[in-house]
């Protein structure tokens with residue numbers, strides 16, 4: 308099979324204006340970034356405010372292997388298949404982070420004949436949004452450190468500065484660092500600090516949750532960067548660089564538009580991961596995807612216990628979206644992985660699929676299972692999954708979009724359109740704002756993850772008390788945990804029971820509007836693997852791209 312780069316290089320692509328016109332944009336509406344990508348300014352998007360919303364389809368998955376089970380591939384292939392059916396369709400995806408691109412997973416622009424174009428731009432610098440978010444984050448960090456060094460008028464407790472630094476690279480060596488060395492005149496105040504990856508930055512979450520420029524400013528000002536000596540939160544507003552951050556982010560707030568290999572329009576905006584952040588594309592791109600298309604296909608990161616739960620309980624809660632269908636992507640290889648006995652039994656591995664399908668239904672959203680077919684899958688295995696879904700009473704379709712593009716997604720597109728036409732969705736969040744922080748964490752842990760309970764270790768109890776004292780206890784929770792298990796322990800496969808969720812720390816993202824219980828051994832900046840993708844990527848002297856996928 309050809310590589311993703313070869314397939315994309317051989318594709319005959321129209322400039323972005325053609326795909327944009329399918330959504331009602333004129334060439335003058337576009338702020339071009341080369342021939343194949345554009346930003347759509349918010350002033351243009353407002354033209355569509357009075358339009359009714361199209362249908363909202365979320366693509367999620369079962370708990371994946373480290374490589375991922377094909378949500379992005381399936382999302383793009385479904386968009387292509389719906390386009391072939393004549394549906395006025397748009398996609399809403401996230402921008403890839405260069406952490407995974409050069410780490411374990413690789414890029415996030417789909418694969419095979421289900422790609423967004425051009426993958427070699429989207430997976431790297433794209434239109435600069437991640438660079439802008441990193442710059443804004445680090446400016447705020449520098450301003451906090453400067454405040455400490457120049458008199459500390461706000462009486463910040465140097466041991467309780469919560470705002471760290473960021474970069475879009477997997478760097479385990481920067482997780483915990485000491486800043487301010489070299490003496491007072493050179494380094495300032497020696498303190499422990501660290502880095503998080505840009506996709507875990509609250510700036511990234513705010514960019515993906517803000518619904519307007521004024522909302523962006525409000526949220527940036529609400530960021531809690533530290534606590535003072537009396538334990539009171541200190542905000543970015545008090546530090547005084549919200550305006551400068553607004554300037555840095557002035558273009559990043561506008562959504563990007565690209566296209567599939569088959570010319571279907573796809574918004575790509577926002578880049579939060581779903582294990583250490585809320586894992587969904589921006590409210591702005593989702594809002595206007597619904598205004599400019601009859602069906603919007605968007606993807607929540609990792610499995611349904613992460614990206615889907617956070618889409619429902621955070622994004623839809625804040626933005627008022629009402630999903631009409633959820634596609635649960637499964638693969639034979641991942642189902643086998645979930646045999647708790649480790650013998651690759653499909654029958655026992657179905658436990659994980661069943662739990663995720665059950666969870667989707669808890670939100671009142673009708674599921675469709677997409678079996679993402681890999682070349683090694685046998686007909687018997689595929690039929691066993693289809694039969695199981697029949698017994699489960701959930702619609703199921705084989706997806707061969709990686710190998711065939713939109714043509715391979717026809718069965719899935721038909722199954723999704725049938726659910727949309729039936730209109731049985733009755734969306735609701737899992738819990739009310741009025742629950743306490745611990746009640747919210749308990750609800751997600753027991754209902755969605757299957758935990759028997761929750762235990763708090765480290766600074767978790769103190770953190771919760773501090774957040775409640777700051778009056779932010781009503782915010783939803785955004786659990787940071789491993790994506791390799793429905794539990795907080797990567798080694799537990801299937802649908803484990805009889806375990807407790809361990810919360811070690813609870814952070815407040817006041818600007819994003821959620822609380823982050825940090826669980827198990829999850830880290831907010833990944834490390835590189837023993838054999839990183841970076842070792843197999845090249846750009847030759849004659850301009851060929853090697854190894855990017």
Ligand SMILES: Nc1ncnc2c1ncn2[C@@H]1O[C@H](COP(=O)(O)OP(=O)(O)O)[C@@H](O)[C@H]1O
Pocket residue numbers: 368371374375376377378379380381412413414415416417418419609679680681682709710856
């Ligand atoms: N059916 C398939 N056959 C071969 N490779 C696939 C298939 N589906 C996905 N992939 C590859 O697996 C990796 C993960 O796919 P992706 O869609 O990014 O998963 P997710 O979004 O769930 O993390 C990508 O490299 C993708 O090209």
Ligand SMILES: O=COP(=O)(O)O
Pocket residue numbers: 375378379412415579580581582586607608609610
């Ligand atoms: O946040 C993770 O997203 P993917 O599952 O699409 O890699």
Ligand SMILES: [Mg+2]
Pocket residue numbers: 378379380415606608
């Ligand atoms: Mg993906």
